[in-house]
Each structure stands twice: as C-alpha cells, then as structure tokens.
Amino acid sequence: MNIRPLVGVIACRREVEGHPAHMVTDKYLRALRDYGLEPIMLPVWQGQGQEDARALLARLDGLVLTGSYTNVLPERYGAEREPENTRDDVDRDAAAMSWVPLALEQQLPLLGICRGFQELNVAFGGSLHQAVQRVPGRLDHREPEGEKAEQYAPVHDLEIQPGGRLAALYPEASTRVNSLHQQGVDRLGEGLRVEALAPDGLVEAISVADAPGFTLAVQWHPEWEPQSHPLYDAIFKGFAAACATH
Numbered sequence: 001m002n003i004r005p006l007v008g009v010i011a012c013r014r015e016v017e018g019h020p021a022h023m024v025t026d027k028y029l030r031a032l033r034d035y036g037l038e039p040i041m042l043p044v045w046q047g048q049g050q051e052d053a054r055a056l057l058a059r060l061d062g063l064v065l066t067g068s069y070t071n072v073l074p075e076r077y078g079a080e081r082e083p084e085n086t087r088d089d090v091d092r093d094a095a096a097m098s099w100v101p102l103a104l105e106q107q108l109p110l111l112g113i114c115r116g117f118q119e120l121n122v123a124f125g126g127s128l129h130q131a132v133q134r135v136p137g138r139l140d141h142r143e144p145e146g147e148k149a150e151q152y153a154p155v156h157d158l159e160i161q162p163g164g165r166l167a168a169l170y171p172e173a174s175t176r177v178n179s180l181h182q183q184g185v186d187r188l189g190e191g192l193r194v195e196a197l198a199p200d201g202l203v204e205a206i207s208v209a210d211a212p213g214f215t216l217a218v219q220w221h222p223e224w225e226p227q228s229h230p231l232y233d234a235i236f237k238g239f240a241a242a243c244a245t246h
C-alpha cells in the first residue's frame with residue numbers, strides 16, 4: 001500500500017456563513033497531493049499548549065505555512081500598525097510562532113509561502129515592511145488587477161543566490177515569479193539565509209542557515225500551477241522528497 005507522507009498545513013481563522021471556521025484554500029492542498037503528499041489541515045486552536053503542539057508535529061512528515069490575506073500582528077516585531085495593515089489573524093500568528101521552533105527541533109521539513117515566509121522571518125526576530133510600495137526604492141509587489149490566472153502569473157525577475165538551498169534545488173541563476181503581497185522583509189531574522197532577491201533588493205526567499213533539513217520559505221506562490229513553472233516544480237519536488245525521508 002502506497003502511504004503518502006502526511007503534511008500539516010496551517011489553517012487561517014475565517015468566518016464562513018456567520019460561523020468561526022478554520023480554512024485552507026484548495027490550491028495549497030492540491031499542489032501537495034499532486035506531488036505525492038497527503039495534506040492535512042491543522043486548525044489553529046487558541047491556547048494550544050507547547051506539549052500538545054510538539055506531539056501534533058511529531059505525527060507529521062512535513063509542515064506548510066501558507067499564504068493569507070491577513071498579516072502578522074506588527075506588535076510581534078515591535079512595530080506600530082500602519083494604515084494599510086488592516087487584517088489580522090491572531091490565532092494563526094500564535095500557532096505559527098509556536099510551530100516554527102518545534103518543527104526545527106524535530107527537523108520536520110518546513111515550507112513557508114508568502115505569509116508563511118513572513119512568519120518564519122518574524123519567528124527568527126526579523127521585522128516586516130507593512131506597505132512595501134511606500135518604501136523608497138522598492139517596487140509595488142501587490143497583485144495586479146485581473147482574473148486569478150493574471151494575478152498569479154510571473155511578474156518580476158528573481159535572482160537566486162548561489163550556494164544556497166534554493167540554488168541546490170534549481171540550477172538557473174534567475175527566473176520570474178508571481179507577486180501578491182503588500183508586506184515584505186525589513187530586518188532579516190537572526191540565523192536566516194537569503195536565498196533569493198527581487199530586482200529592487202527585497203528578500204524573496206529564505207532558509208534556516210544551520211537547519212540540517214528542508215527549511216525554505218518564499219514570498220511568491222509556487223503552489224499556483226507548480227508543474228508549469230520549473231522553479232515552483234523544483235521546490236515541491238524537493239519538499240516532497242524531504243517529507244518522504246523524514
């Protein structure tokens with residue numbers, strides 16, 4: 001019997017039909033299944049204890065921190081809220097900040113995407129720009145107008161740093177990626193490695209420098225039709241291989 005590696009996918013707290021809900025959009029789950037993994041949504045429980053969290057992650061072969069329209073609370077990186085920062089998810093914040101160190105402790109393969117990338121940076125003591133478009137010299141990284149296929153199409157170049165985890169997965173020095181984010185890395189967290197940069201110098205991918213396993217987080221959305229983009233495909237193949245050997 002072919003047992004698929006079990007990959008936890010962090011949920012977002014939303015309201016559905018007037019009811020509090022835990023939610024993951026289909027494209028994250030579908031991409032993981034398409035690469036031979038078994039995704040399982042992880043609710044973000046208020047007040048989850050560290051031992052409960054440790055025991056939960058011990059049952060997994062991988063962990064994915066997804067994107068979200070909400071933002072990490074600015075208080076978590078010592079900043080004042082800026083006017084553009086209007087959507088929070090405090091339960092998701094608490095879960096992500098709890099799970100990152102536990103995943104590293106267990107050498108659990110970790111893939112962060114967009115908000116998940118920002119969460120990894122904050123978990124390592126880094127900070128975020130809350131409106132990158134207002135930062136001098138930075139591009140506007142928010143999604144373009146249009147249908148989803150237009151919004152998730154590659155829009156800017158990406159320079160992959162040589163010698164890193166991403167370069168080990170994907171041999172080309174540059175490519176183009178999609179961009180659907182208003183926030184971005186300001187101060188890089190202690191112990192994180194820059195894996196890729198946007199043309200304006202914004203950090204677009206990071207890894208945990210001394211982690212022996214797969215710990216990669218990217219600002220763009222590789223879960224969007226990954227098999228049609230060589231870099232996205234390489235990321236999911238690398239993550240799937242790491243989960244399969246965990």
Ligand SMILES: N[C@@H](CCC(=O)NCCCC(=O)O)C(=O)O
Pocket residue numbers: 025066067068069070071113114115116180181182183184221
């Ligand atoms: N809110 C943050 C992170 C952006 C992000 O994760 N967008 C996801 C869009 C929906 C999806 O594809 O899951 C920011 O604005 O920087």
